[in-house]
Amino acid sequence: MPVFDFFHWDKGRGYTLAETGAILQVTIGIPPALEQLCLRDSIPIPSPVSGYALIDTGASASAVHEQIFIDFGVQPIDHIAMSTPHTRDKFSFVYPAKIQFPGLNLSGDAMWPWMRVVGCELKWTTFDNKEIIMLVGRDVLKWFLMVYNGVHSDVTLTY
Amino acid sequence: MPLEKELALFESKKDELLKVHPGKFALMHEEEFVGAFDTAENAYEAGVLKFGKSPFLVKKISQEPEVYRNQALALGLMNARI
Numbered sequence: 001m002p003v004f005d006f007f008h009w010d011k012g013r014g015y016t017l018a019e020t021g022a023i024l025q026v027t028i029g030i031p032p033a034l035e036q037l038c039l040r041d042s043i044p045i046p047s048p049v050s051g052y053a054l055i056d057t058g059a060s061a062s063a064v065h066e067q068i069f070i071d072f073g074v075q076p077i078d079h080i081a082m083s084t085p086h087t088r089d090k091f092s093f094v095y096p097a098k099i100q101f102p103g104l105n106l107s108g109d110a111m112w113p114w115m116r117v118v119g120c121e122l123k124w125t126t127f128d129n130k131e132i133i134m135l136v137g138r139d140v141l142k143w144f145l146m147v148y149n150g151v152h153s154d155v156t157l158t159y
Numbered sequence: 160m161p162l163e164k165e166l167a168l169f170e171s172k173k174d175e176l177l178k179v180h181p182g183k184f185a186l187m188h189e190e191e192f193v194g195a196f197d198t199a200e201n202a203y204e205a206g207v208l209k210f211g212k213s214p215f216l217v218k219k220i221s222q223e224p225e226v227y228r229n230q231a232l233a234l235g236l237m238n239a240r241i
Contacts, residue, residue: 033207041211060228076161077203077217083226092227093161096203096217114200118227135229 003158004104010128015153020126022148022155026053026134028064029098030072031114046072051133052126053101055146055155059137062099066119068133069095080118093119099134104157164189165216176220188215195220 006024008017029048030038038045049068061080069076076093099115117134125131147156165187169176172192176185180195184202187193188210196202199217206215219225 031203031207033204034212037207037211056229058229060226063227063229073212075212075214077199077206077215078225079162079166081224081226083228096199114203116199137229 001158003156006103006155006157008153008155013127016128017148017150017153017155020054020128020130022055022146023052023126023130023132024055024104024136024155024157025102026051026136027100027102028068028133029100030074031096031098033114034074034096035098048098048100049133051131053134053136054132055141056135056137057141059135061118061139062115062137063118063120063122063135064095064097065123065133066093066095066121067123069097069119076119078116095119161214162216165214166218168192169216169218173220177222180220183220185218185220186215187218188213 006022008015008020008023010016013019027048027050029035030046035045037043074095074097076095078094079091080094082090082092094116097115097117098113099117120135122135123131123133143159145158149155168187168190169185176195183195183197184199185192185195186202186206188206193205193209193215196205199219202217206217
């Protein structure tokens with residue numbers, strides 16, 4: 001059972017997990033089928049975007065900063081209803097994406113070479129300039145055992 | 160709005176699709192129902208092969224529509240484009 005440990009610590013501040021939340025590095029790219037299309041048509045493949053993903057147990061599905069897909073030229077493939085006490089009868093687009101977590105070297109490649117994610121305006125930067133571009137929701141977390149160790153500023157993921 | 164025609168087509172065919180392809184993913188482009196696929200990934204691959212970078216719909220065929228629930232949205236920590 002592979003175990004992946006994410007220690008949240010900063011040289012100046014010490015433990016940071018309570019401040020930043022549980023974050024891990026993420027790389028977002030266009031889906032493999034679109035890469036093949038670009039190769040076939042000799043179109044440059046957009047470079048993947050790297051940043052950080054915040055683990056969000058309150059989210060039913062994973063979400064990605066929508067502008068990334070707009071910049072990629074990736075079209076949405078679906079609409080999804082947003083349900084919160086303050087958002088009713090509203091929708092957001094669903095996009096296909098290739099998601100890689102460099103810290104989760106699960107197979108040497110990607111665990112999610114193809115994934116449906118919700119497009120949202122969610123980009124922000126932590127105090128130590130880590131750019132959050134994704135929320136990891138329960139659609140991903142359902143595959144893991146997660147330990148949130150607040151005392152030692154540490155998050156452990158295993159599957 | 161992207162996918163407007165496809166979403167209207169899906170709604171018009173939903174009852175029929177639920178009888179024949181429950182749980183599968185429908186691939187639709189403009190006013191054409193291309194087919195039903197076991198996974199969203201397979202439907203997407205077929206869509207890219209057939210329609211390239213043009214918009215197309217890949218939607219799960221289910222009675223209850225998919226809903227994205229997020230408490231952060233409720234708290235105003237993030238926003239969705241609507």
